[in-house]
Amino acid sequence: MSIFDKTRAMFHLPDGVIYLDGNSLGPLPHHAQDRVDEMIRDQWGEMLITGWNKAGWMEQPSRVGDRIGRLVGAEAGHVVMGDTLSIKVYQALASALEMQPGRKVIVSDTGNFPSDLYMAEGLIRSLDKGLSLKLVDPDAIEHALDESVAILMLTQVDYRTGRMHDMADLTRRAHEKGIVTVWDLAHSAGAVPVNLAEVGADFAVGCSYKYLNSGPGGPAFIYVAPRHANEVTPALSGWLGHESPFAFDLSYRAASGVERMRVGTPPVIQLAALEAALDVWDHVDMDTVRARAIDLSELFIAEVERTCPDLVLVSPRDADRRGSQVSFSHPEGYAIMQALIAQKVIGDFRAPDILRFGITPLYIGEQDILTAASTLHRIMEDGLWDRDAYRVRARVT
Structure with a gap:
């Protein structure tokens, strides 16, 4: 049994479904369901409010943050969980701007996720x-960096195409101009190797419900480099980011280090699911996952291009410049994806015309890739997508 046979067995996957949308929402790890059941029954149920002390709920955001920190190459004690990714983007950006008095420009790219831009x-x-x-x-990007720029804010892996920025190179170039970096790792954490400490990133944020499999609405994380951790001023100075929350001071005093980036009450139930989901990484390392993802992605690209000439690859052809997803474009991309989902091959669609497929080796294998490609070929060859029902846009695409 290979290591990926073992990790696949750790997930609940509906019968007959090939799931190529883990870059949007990861599937349910069996252990997460057990862990949440246990937490609700034995901790919330039996301990009630004493769970904050007895079960370690208050320390959970830092404890889980350290586990994610190991996946993204962060120094111990410099990642904390909580809130949503949009809130963590706001926190990081606001703190970074306060470090840059006199500079007025935030640089980002046209491929960044809209919520970050909002x-x-x-x-x-x-x-x-x-x-x-x-x-x-x-x-x-590199040509836009000069001494007027305060912040470089980028998502490392483009959510539409999978195009991947060179984090080390752009961070170095930004620092040469005195620019602070904010990296969004939503499509990186659990998908591609990241080493925040080595590249010298200033801030990083990310979500946990994609490749980290914490479930819908799972909490986000924020990283602050050690050189900044005790100096940054949190724009959202929440109760749990206070130096001593239960002193109930009427004015704010920032906690030490990244703890000051905590805001509201941690989502204990979702953090329990995430803690369990992260156990898969006790069995496999990021470099092994990345190598396998590249092999599967190359196979998928080759099969789709061979059998579906009307689909155009929009992801970088060079695997080193591509995250763990493959995207194709077609004017009827939405209808094609709905037809594919109806055949139990689940990817997703991103406007205006992109069919997006997440390649996640933890639970996707070679046969899944071949079956998905052949199903897509049949849909295109027989025009199975050409139905009015498949053109009706759902609220979530």
């Missing part, structure tokens, strides 16, 4: 300090 726009508007958000083509 957070930046809202922050700029509320601060009302003459700040601006400058969006450039992903290939033009």
Whole structure:
């Protein structure tokens, strides 16, 4: 039995379904269901409020943060969990801006996830300090970096195409110009090797419900580099980011280190699911997963291009520049994806015309890839997508 046979057995996958959407929502780990049941029954049920002390609920965001930190190459004690990814983007960006008085420009790219850009726009508007958000083509980032720029805010792996920025190179170039970096690892954590400490990243954020499999609405994480951790000022100075929450001071005093980036009450039940989901990483390392993901991605690209000539690859052809997803475009991409889902091959669609497939070796194998490609070929060859029902847009695509 291979290591990936073992990890696949750790997940609940519905009968007959090939799941190529783990880059949007990871499947349920068996152990997570057991862990949540236990937490609800034995901790919440029996301990009631004493669970905050007896079960370690208060320490959970830091404990789990360290486990994610090991997957993204963070120094121990510099990742903490809580809230949503949008809130963590806001926190990181606001703190980074306060470190850069006199600089007015936030640089990002046109492929960044819209929510990150919305957070930046809202922050700029509320601060009302003459700040601006400058969006450039992903290939033009290095040419946009100069001494007027305060922050470089990028998602490492493009959510639509899977295009991957060179984090080490762009962080180095930014620092040469005195620019602070904020990296979004939503499509990186659990998918590609990341080493925040080695590249010298300033801030990083990410979600846990994609490749980390914490379940819908799972909590986000934030990383603050050790050199900044005791200096940054949290824009959202929440109760649990206070130095001594149960002193009930009427004014805020920041906790030490990354703990000050905590805001509200931690989502204990979802963190329990995430703790259990992370157990899969006790059996496999990130480099092994990455190598297998590349092999499966290359196979999928080859099969789809061989049998579905009307689909156009929009992901980088060079695997080293591509995250753990493969995307194709077609004017009828939405209908094609609905037809594919109806055949129990689940990917997703991203406007305007992109069919997106997550390649997650923890539970996807070679036969899944071949079956998915052949199903897609049949849908295209026989025009099975050409139905009115498949063109009706659902609220979530």
